[in-house]
Amino acid sequence: MRFGKTLKASIYPPWEGKYIDYAKLKGMLRERELDGDDSDSEPQPWTENDEESFVQELVNVQLDKVNAFQSEMSQQLRDRTNACEAKLMPLARKSSGDDGEIDEKKRKEIAEEAVQELDQITKEVSELEKYSRINFSGFLKAAKKHDRKRGARYRIRPLLQVRLSQLSFNSEDYSPLLHRLSAMYTFTRQILGLELPEGQEASGDGRLGHDSYVSYKFWVHTDNIVEVKTHILRRLPVLLYNPTTSKDLDVSQKDPTITSLYFDNSSFDLYNQKVTRAEGAGSLRLRWSGDLNEAPAIFLEKKVVVSEDRSREVRVQLKGKHVQEFLKGEYKFEKKVHRLEDRAQGESQEAQALKKEVEELQSFIKEHDLQPMLRANYTRTAFQIPGDDRIRISLDTNLALIREDALDPQRPCRDPDDWHRRDIDDLGMQYPFSSINKGEIARFPHALLEIKLRNGARHVEWLHDLMVSHLVKEAPRFSKFVHGVASLFEDHINSLPFWLGELENDIRQDPQTAFQQEQEREAQRAEEDFVVGSFLGAKGSPLQTMMGSPISRMGAGRGSSPGRSTMLSGTPSRVERPSITAKDIPRTTEISKPSPTTEATPSQPAQSQEGAASTSYLGSLFPSFSMSRYAQAHRQRGSKLPPGVSAPEVWIKDAGPVRVESKVWLANQRTFIKWQHVSVLLASLSLALYNAAGINNIVAQALAIVYTFFAVFASVWGWYMYEKRARLIRQRSGKDLDNMFGPLVVCIGLAGALLLNFGFKYKATLDAARGYAYPSSVEMLTNATTDSLFTVQSNV
Structure with missing residues (x-):
């Protein structure tokens, strides 16, 4: 089906007129003149004005129209979601035990109205995601059509991809919104007495099987590959493939080359299901390690998506000589089935399971008319602790995607009667496959990092640091099969993955910028958690149990990062990272300082x-x-x-003996001696004031007594700080040795003495000017006070 018909069939009627005007763009290209359909008039030359008009229409008019509508609708959906939350909030407070006057009938009426609104919001969220995808494909299709038909001088697809990467309509993450809708759906079901859908009765950890993994995918720039490897190697060893024996372990062996042969039909049904993430979507591939001439074990694997966060896999092992027979349905593992039955002396569960798997695989191939379409060849470095599969990491480099189809009967890439390309496997071609024709191969520019965490391995600090660092770029739902088909079979498909628009960008980041973006995502996640948590008032509710699981905490609402998606039930996604809740080893010297740009969040007003x-x-x-x-x-x-x-x-x-540098110890003693010097000066000042004061000069006497207390304080404070600092030094404490309380007290006292001295001096000057005789005792007091204060102040 041509893209124009696909676009017309995908239009959501209420939004008609808001989609890309693909027909207008084709008309501006004057495609009929190139195809010879317009026989009534001679073809007109393609001028600079035509080029400018097309670029303006595509890159500015149409792209701005689509982006503006997507942004407007996205904001409207958030506002409507906020309105639903405000309507349900009184019911949430009532469920949590707060006072309220809402009766049961009114509660159900409000809940029913909210469910209707939630249904409409959920439907439009789904339509908006389809809207973004079909328009994204339309822009790339129009750019490719221009470059192929009118791109002799100018190619606009690179320009368009850069422009697309700067807009949000193709990278909007609807997962936080879906997460909030899911919380409200569950809350309203509880009020209306409806049962939860199957699979949500259990808690977050129990919902997934024991052998289930949560996968995180990233792109790694070639400049950062070594640094990423060394970061992982410090914690996990490299997993060696097929060592000869445990005693003879060849650690110098190279990383294995893995080949995956993906299947699809001429309509690319499996591809379309995978791109649209349709429930029940399946994929089929043949996979082997090393060179096919060495007769490696070949695995035929079928993977079916059961739900948004779970999948089921069927796998059988084949020999190369039996692959073609199996694909045609002629080989059914009869010998192996008989061997299993003979071993069990009759029917066995293993034999029945094998029969069922073989029948399922062959019926799947026959039903969808599958054939080999795409080969993915890459070098894999795996990291895993032997015997511990809680954390599995793989780093794929030198990824080459090669056509393996026979769609063109005139020039097939593969012999239609064979299951693989002989020119590659017989000659033992290796990366970069320079002899493959240009249109038959696509070399991926980055390395692929995949981190799989099993239940119970969620809170790993060093993994969290890696996943939020500048060394990697998130690539959720990235698929080698999808990328290969989108790159090599673009003329046969009408839906493209969003990450195609980011391939032309430099994925390297500044470390400080990456850190700031992560802080913003953490703040957004805290806000989403606060909103969702408002509906968890009823203790023991299934939603509360689900939201309390480690999986949901990792996946709850990290909505500001493009390219990552949180599943509806709370599984991790592109904005989610494992929340670090505890350190593996206690630390005493590290203190994390808050960022000066940190803003208040609902949990931190x-x-x-x-x-x-x-x-x-x-x-x-x-x-x-x-x-x-x-x-x-x-x-x-x-x-x-x-x-x-x-x-x-x-x-x-x-541990070990205490070793203190001499200068540290002597500095403490020197400070103590200084404090005693200050004490002696203050005592001398107080004695001079008391002796100079007359019998009737009560102010001077009181001042002398006060300064006696200051002298005693300075002496005691100096001794106290000396003992305290000596103890901290002996204990090797990391606490600070400075303390400003003592100097502050002494300085305030000296400042008070200076003010009083100024008052006495000023009064004596006024009295002398009026002809009064100033008492000699007061003059001696002011002179002594001035001299002593300056001496003490200089020492402090």
Whole structure:
């Protein structure tokens, strides 16, 4: 089917007129003149004005129209979702035990109205995602048509791909919105007394099988491959394929070359199902490792998507000589079935299972008329702890996608009577396959990193650091099969994956920029969690149990990162990273400082931030009594350690004898001597004031007594700080040795003395000007005070 007909069939009637005007673009290209259909008039030359008009219409007018409508509808759907949340919020507070006057009948009426609105929102979210995909394909199709028919001087597809990567309509992540809709759906079902759909009764961890994995996919620039490998190698060993024996392990062997041969039919039904993520979509491939001439084990694998987050796989092992017979339905593993039955002395479950798998695979091939279409050849480096499959990481490099079809009977890429290309396998071709024709091969420019986490292996800090770093770029739902078909069979398909628009971009990032983006995603995720958590008031509800699982916490609403998707039931996706909840090893010297650009979130209101800022100055003056959130959490942390981790009796830093540099110890003593010097000066000042004061000069006497207390304080404070700092040095503590409380007290006292001295001096000057005789005692007091204060102040 031509793309124009596909576009017409995909139009959502309420949005008619908002799609790309593909017919107008084809008319501007004057395609009929090139095809010779317009026989009434002679073809007109393609001018600069024609070129400019087409580019303006495609890149500016049509693209801006589609992007503006997508942004407008996306915002409307969010506003409508917010309105639903506001309508259901009183019911959520009522469920959680808050006071309210809403009766049961009114609750159900509100819930029914909300369900109707949620149904409409969910439908339009699905249509908007289809709208984005079909328009994205239309822009690339129009650009390709221009480059093929009018691109002798100018090629606009690279320009268009750069423009597409700057817009949001082809990278909008609807997963956070779906996550909120899912929470409200579950909440309204509880109010209406409806049962949850099958598969949601269990908790988040129980919902997935024991052997289920959550997969994260990334692109890695060639400049960062070595750094990514070394980052992983520090924690996981390289998995060696097929070592000879455990005693004779060849660690110098090269990474294996893996070949996957994907199947599809001439209509590319399996491809279209996979791109649209249709439920029940299946795929089929042959896979082997190494050179086919070495007779490796060949596996025929069928994978069927059961639900949004689960799939089922059927696999049988074949020999090369039996592959073609099996594909035709002539080979059914009769010998192996008989052998299993003889071993069990009759019918056996293994034999029945094998028969069922063979019948399923052969019927699947026959039903869809499948044939080999695409070969993916790549070098794989696998990382895994032997015997522990909780964390599996693979890094694929040198990915080449090669046509393996026989669609063109005149020039087939593969012999229609054979199951693989002989020119590649018989000659043992290797990457970069330079002898393959240009239109038959597509070399992927980046490496592919896939991280698979099994249940129970969610909170791994070093993996989280890698996945949010500048070294990788998220590529959710990336598929070698989909990318190969989209790159090599574009004329046969009408739907393209979104990541095609990002291939022309440089995926390398600045580390600081990557960090800031991750902070923004964390804030957005906290906001989404806060909104969804409002509907979890009823204790023991299935949704609350599901949302409390590690999987849902990792996948809850990381909505600002393009290219990642959160599944409806809360499984991880492109915006989700494992939330680090505990350290593997306790640390005492690392203190994470908040970013100065951190904004208030619902879980951290702006008022608390203002309160923390107001106490920061006092906390600097009195560090032992800090009221910061970190200090409070540190004091309350106590015995909160991860399961299986106990507090060490002796820290590594405390092992061995205490070695203190002489300058450190002498500095502490020198500070103590300085404080005693200040104490002696203050005592001398107080004695001079008391002796100079007359019997009737009560102010001077009181001032002398006050300064006696200051002298005592300076002496005691100096001794206290000396002992405290000596203890911290002996204990090898990481605490700060400075303290401003003592100097602050002394300085305030000296400032007060200076003010009083100024007052006395000023009064004496006025009295002398009026002709009064100034008492000699007061003059001696002011002179002594001035001299002593400057001496003490210089020492402090």
